[in-house]
Amino acid sequence: MKQSRRSGAQVGGKATERSADDVSSHNAEIESVLKALADIRADMVADLDRSRPRLADIHPDYHRSARNLLHYLALRRHDMRPLQQRLAALGLSSLGRAESHVLATVDKVLEVLHRLMNPVSRPAAGEAAPVNFALGEQLLAEHTDTLLGPATAGRKVRIMVTMPSEAADDPLLVHNLLQQGMECMRINCAHDDAAAWLRMIEHLRQAERKLGRSCRVAMDLAGPKLRTGPLEPGPEVVRIRPGRDRYGRVLTPARVWLTAEASPQPPPAPASASLPVPAAWMRGLRNGASVEFTDARGARRKFTIVDVTREGCWAEINKTAYIVPGTRLRHACGAGKAHDRACRVGALPVTENVLLLQKGDLLILTRDLKPGRPATHDSAGRILTPALIGCTLPEVFDDARAGESIWFDDGKIGGIIEKVEKYRVLVRIIQEHLKPVQLRPDKGINLPDSALRIAALTDKDIEDLSFVARHADIVELSFANSADDVAMLQQQLAGLGSRHPAIVLKIETQRSFHNLPDMLLTAMRAPCCGVMIARGDLAVECGFERLAEVQEEILWLCEAAHVPVIWATQVLETLAKEGRPSRAEISDAAMGLRAECVMLNKGPYVLSAMQVLDDILRRMQAHQSKKQSMLRELHLAHLLPIEPEAGVESGDD
Incomplete structure (x- = not known):
């Protein structure tokens, strides 16, 4: 018994020691x-x-x-x-x-x-x-109300909608968007003109009066656009092709409209091609007549005339043909001389030219805007002369360096700068595609590694500011890269009178992301400001794989500054353009709840996109507030059947 007590005391002592430790x-x-x-x-x-x-x-x-x-x-x-x-x-x-x-x-x-x-x-x-805790949320809410106006009942996050050009002449579209819950109308100054912008705003004011709602007007300055220059026209050639089934059998012949060369008339119905020919020759045509020719490939072909009208003639063909100016047409109608029954096709519209690029190709960028041209090849398909194209802002050549990356057309084509010369830059295409990709004129160019010294405000922007200062509540500064860019816009607005729209910084370059704290402190010199996460160019600049991380950091900094954020670019884009969203777009739209405003872009189904976005934001705000998960009662928690306790039997006593 004593031994047992001694053992218990030892165990208790060790437990006490461990507890003390x-x-x-x-x-x-x-x-x-x-x-x-x-x-x-x-x-x-x-x-x-x-x-x-x-x-x-x-x-x-x-x-x-x-x-x-x-x-x-x-x-x-x-x-x-x-x-x-x-x-x-x-x-x-x-x-x-x-x-x-x-x-x-x-x-x-x-x-x-x-x-x-x-x-x-x-x-x-x-x-x-x-x-303190309450004041932080209060300040962000107050600054959001000041910038974007009051929220729609039942939804904290505002919705901004970019106006299409047709909004200038379609007051019903603007009315319906406002009725659906649009809190901010966005006008892109890169498109249309002051007269069209004014009509859009007038339609909005009219809708506000009818619906008893208010809506802010945001105007987006175009900013400096670094884009590809023009290309030489493509060849004057028309391809005429009948409709075929999967076995190559003709289902519908191609319809060709023949019109007088001196006074061409548009085809009265859809046509595969419209060919200008001499009126005198066309007067000799009859229904059922055959018109023979040799096409651009040397293939012998034949039209059949199926209708003769005062404006022109319809012809049909069951084989593919390539027609160029000067193609000789010959019919067998009438008893006239042979040369009266023949003619040549007149001038045809030039086709659009493109550059075809693939991994390993060399592309030459030039300082001027002289039309570029595709690469030339030898008989074995090897490149003789590389493709060449100009760019709209030649001053970037002064800041570009060999070894830096360059991207074209919203990141679709990637390359590395191999050499910078006085009048041109040599770019090696490094991005791999299954087949050559097309580069067209007026496509965006991004130089994410280059320290470009380009002012955010262009001459056009400064000219547009006089309209913006009179009519807009918000001015969006595109391609702002530094605090100096923000200060320059503030200075320009100060010289335009006492009405100063709030400045929204569009973060769309790597430099603007790195300089965001300094830019925020400069923007906060005014009583109201905001930030737009412009994810299109930002993804190209920072790398698509880094976009999620970068947009998260922007949200953190802006919340710390109590500055409202606009979540922009490709939100429900497939729905707005095609009428049906992708699954990933729904999740992305829900992420927009982390911001104070979500921007929809234009599209034929933008009203449907408005309805879906409104529904998503209303549902999600019960689950999420900024980074914080809101633990509302969960319906799923009630659906798990409760197991009976062990040892308890069911049935009658």
């Missing part, structure tokens, strides 16, 4: 975490002190927001992941939702850590947090 280890961990977080807080406060000159020009409405942004940037200069894991292990906030009230969040965690160390202890008083 655990407590000591736990306290040491709390103390270590407390010191690490306190050091980070000290860095945050010191960094703000060093940055106080930046705050001098900040508008009073954004002063607390600017301080919160600087605190957040100081926090994110540390790799917080190890400390986050340690905080989570202690059952504390891991700072993952600190953006809008960063110093207040750190202070609250420090307070809890102090209490864990000593229940009666409080942290030493330091600089008060500029933004």
